[in-house]
Amino acid sequence: MFSRVRRLSIIMLSLCMFFISCFSNAYVNEEVHSLNREDMVINKLHQVVDRSLLEEFEDNGLASIAGGIVGSMIGISWDGLTTGNASPLFVDFTISALRTGAALGTLSIVSRTYLKTPFDYLSRPLSWGVYTYSQWHDWVLHEEPSSGLKQKYSEFLDPVSKRLKAIVEQVFDVPAHYWTITHMDMRAPNAFATSGYNIAVYHSFFPLAKNQAGMACILGHEMGHVLAKHVGQGLSDFIFLNLKALASIPFTNSIFQNREAQADEIGIYLTALAGYDPSECSRVWGRISAFSGNLREVVNIFLSTHPTNKTRMNALKQHENALQEYYSNKPQVLGLGLEYTL
Template sequence: MIISISFCISFFSCFTSTYGNEDIHSFNQDDIIINKLHRVVDRSLLEEFENNGLASVASGIVGSMIGVSWSGLRKVITTGSARPLFIDLTISALLIGAARGTLSVVSRTYLRTPFDYLSRPLTWVFYKFTQLQDWVLHEETSYELEQKYSAFLDPVAERLKVVVEQVFDIPADYWTIIAMDMSSPNAFATSGFNIVIYHSIFPMAKNQAGMACILGHEMGHVLAKHVGQRLSDVIFLNKLALASIPFANSISQNQETQADEIGIYLTALAGYDPSECSRVWDRMTTFGGNLREVVNIFLSTHPTNKTRMNALKHHGNALQEYYLNKPEVLGLGLEYSL
């Protein structure tokens, strides 16, 4: 009996080592990457404090103590007898600002979903306005050209939607992904699963792996509910005071970095080469240049191209072992050429 059990165990071990190791390794690696992806999307309160706590508190304090008083500005316009600026250097203002900053962190962690739903009507209006703007300003794309755009974009979109459906249980048909003819290379997402890719960014993507990085980034904004988080920041951080904007920009830049990381995980899970993501930002730098870091803090809600490129290079290197061990990979996919 013992001999037969030992034989069965030995045979099973031999069988799994001969036929099953690759599948088991692949399955475990997929689980590891998916778990990491979930952690990036759903930050804990501690992680949110580590990433954005200091900027949040500083933004809340500055917004409470210094800035533009919109009620005062309105009185200046109507009566000419009030001051549009305010300076309140009291302990009370400091404590209120610190409390607002802390509440903004809690809100971004635990109230993401309610604020995401609140932001949907606003972002839907912006989305429709952009469609109208595109229709008014640009001639309709020819059928032949539209087919070429679709042949490049649609397979990438379908693969990413399948990945998101498998990992996050979001049905693939929830997403609306369209291309528009705006001149500046860009893309944006709303909180209601709408994504717009400008035709002018296709050359920056260069290939379908690059497009997966761009599209995955926009999906990352939706998955992390960044639009809702930014709406809550307007309320808690008193961004209307304007003085808090540099600190609020730091939070926004961190969200862009988070969306980049989500995007590169989605790219790898979809079978495209994740190392291409850093090259996309190398091409963006060649196209548009790169702001100095200190200037960028005050002027932009996005990190510099160089910062994004370096971060994505780090993530791409970390994902190479997983990517190279996948049973089926697509490499760079189709090259963009029109």
């Protein structure tokens, strides 16, 4: 009887921690602190990129510890899969598993804060492989655009990437030549970044960007993933949170969603610093939502590593409000830039 009560208590505790973590991050703080000078925007940008241990605990602590606990208690046994001498699934509702999971969840938080650079370097060979495969996949499956069309893509994209690379070099000391920003002919609107400063934007994303300010928001978001070393943090999570234990995946989804929100915030600051209208960032997600629809919040928690389009749009509006005074007083702004006309 005591054993059953203990198991039920552990499960309920884990679920409570999960839902608190997910829903606490689903809503945007309504308080807006105006950023009216460039030095304030740059200082805030550094804070967003380099989260402190306390901030990592506040944002992802509950999901990390709950994910560690559940991953240690319920999952897939490699011994069972590879040898056949044991069950392919394991269930371990013991105090030892609880302690182990809580320790691993805590270590994952510490590693995300202090070991993200080593993990980022470890992830680079895999990232390079993914990027190279995507290029090969694009070359094999799609006809190469005509030279005239490629030139038009470049005329739209290159000025934006040049300005953003210059801002990142100025603010973070990352040389502009480190970055490789390309476009690929994939059908689904998307963009991705690797830990090795490689970014690809699919041609199908250009109409949703609509203008160069929208493209700055998209590229700034992908640069945000690289600057915050999210690929390395994902590798850290794989090691500490036992992602082979399928039960932990909904918890790690909450962490991934927070990273997407962090990249959105970095992206809008980079957009404003580059001279593009930051209010276009929320409009981009409005267009994406109209194009692809919007999952319900509760469903999205379990199924997606990204926040809902509505959540992202509302969060970006809050950041726009904070940047409004800075952008309004910034000399030589570019506004929306060129419209995409292809």
